[in-house]
Structures are given as C-alpha cells and as structure tokens.
Amino acid sequence: MTTAGLCAVGYRLRKTVVMVGMMGAGKTAVGGQLARMLGVPFLDSDEEIVKAANMSIAEIFERDGEPFFRLKEAQVIARLLAGRPGVLSTGGGAFLQEKNRAAIHAHGVSVWLKADLDLLWSRVKHKTSRPLLRTADPKGTLRGLCEARDPVYAQADLMVQSLPDTSVEVMAERVLAALATRPDVLERK
Numbered sequence: 001m002t003t004a005g006l007c008a009v010g011y012r013l014r015k016t017v018v019m020v021g022m023m024g025a026g027k028t029a030v031g032g033q034l035a036r037m038l039g040v041p042f043l044d045s046d047e048e049i050v051k052a053a054n055m056s057i058a059e060i061f062e063r064d065g066e067p068f069f070r071l072k073e074a075q076v077i078a079r080l081l082a083g084r085p086g087v088l089s090t091g092g093g094a095f096l097q098e099k100n101r102a103a104i105h106a107h108g109v110s111v112w113l114k115a116d117l118d119l120l121w122s123r124v125k126h127k128t129s130r131p132l133l134r135t136a137d138p139k140g141t142l143r144g145l146c147e148a149r150d151p152v153y154a155q156a157d158l159m160v161q162s163l164p165d166t167s168v169e170v171m172a173e174r175v176l177a178a179l180a181t182r183p184d185v186l187e188r189k
Contacts, residue, residue, distance in 0.1 A: 010189035016108035024123035033172035041086035112156035
C-alpha cells in the first residue's frame with residue numbers, strides 16, 4: 001500500500017515512534033518526513049538537549065563528559081516519551097543505554113534505520129559536529145562503533161534498511177509501511 005493510501009484512509013499514531021541507529025543513518029531527516037506524513041510533532045533528543053544546555057553536543061562532551069551527556073539524554077527521552085505521540089529522533093548512543101531502551105519499549109516503538117559503513121561514512125566524513133569521530137582514524141572509529149552498536153540496535157522493534165540513492169521521502173514511506181504492520185502503533189481513525 002502506498003503512503004498516500006495509508007494517509008488517505010486515516011491512521012492515528014498511538015505511540016511515539018523512536019528513530020534509532022548510527023550517526024548518518026538518516027534518523028532526523030527520515031523522522032522529520034515521517035512526522036509530516038502522519039501530521040504529528042517531530043522531536044529530536046539532541047536538539048532538545050542543546051536547547052536546554054545552551055551549548056552544542058560537542059561542547060557538552062568537552063566540558064562535562066559523555067556520562068553527564070547520557071544522563072541528560074535519558075531525562076530528555078523520558079520527558080518526550082511522556083508527551084503526545086509523535087516521531088522522536090535520538091542520538092546514535094541513546095539506544096545503547098538500557099534505561100532508554102526500557103523507556104522506549106514501554107512507551108513507544110523503536111525503528112532502527114540500519115545503514116552500512118560506506119553509506120554512513122559518506123554522510124559523516126565531512127562533518128565536524130561528531131565528537132566521537134574526532135580521532136586519528138575516524139572511519140576506523142566509525143567501523144568500531146558500528147560493530148559494537150549493531151547488536152544493540154538489532155533489539156529495536158522494527159528495522160528498515162537505509163539505502164544509498166534513496167530519497168528521504170521513500171525512506172519515510174518504507175518506515176511507514178513497517179509501522180503499518182503494528183496495530184498497537186498505528187490505528188485507523
């Protein structure tokens with residue numbers, strides 16, 4: 001069924017959709033498009049943290065360290081999950097925390113945007129806003145992060161493969177089709 005078909009017959013989002021996966025997988029772009037298609041709010045946990053702290057993620061990491069950032073991230077995710085159902089994009093490390101996975105499982109549905117290393121690297125290699133990649137070998141670091149994180153991301157409720165040369169709109173349609181298999185997430189109006 002096409003996205004237009006899904007929207008035309010009228011679905012209501014019952015739970016917040018939480019986009020998880022590696023940096024560069026498309027969580028923010030695809031999540032934003034999905035929210036527009038469903039007519040629900042789009043939230044980004046990193047953006048909410050930046051607003052609350054009045055500094056960038058990189059600055060938070062540098063000044064306060066990753067453990068402090070993860071604590072704030074968990075608080076923000078719990079707050080956002082308690083609100084009206086919408087689409088929530090999370091940072092790459094958010095789903096790794098057991099507390100966050102439990103909260104997401106209890107109050108939302110997780111969607112892993114799975115992308116291979118080459119696609120991720122093509123999307124992040126020129127960005128300076130990725131504190132975890134500020135190493136002597138950023139691609140090697142990214143490879144290591146993928147190897148460590150993929151088994152945890154695999155615990156997500158749904159998985160949609162992120163493909164090169166696929167538009168954000170098509171990716172959002174693919175996520176919507178996956179969500180349509182879950183009547184506890186999407187219900188007919």
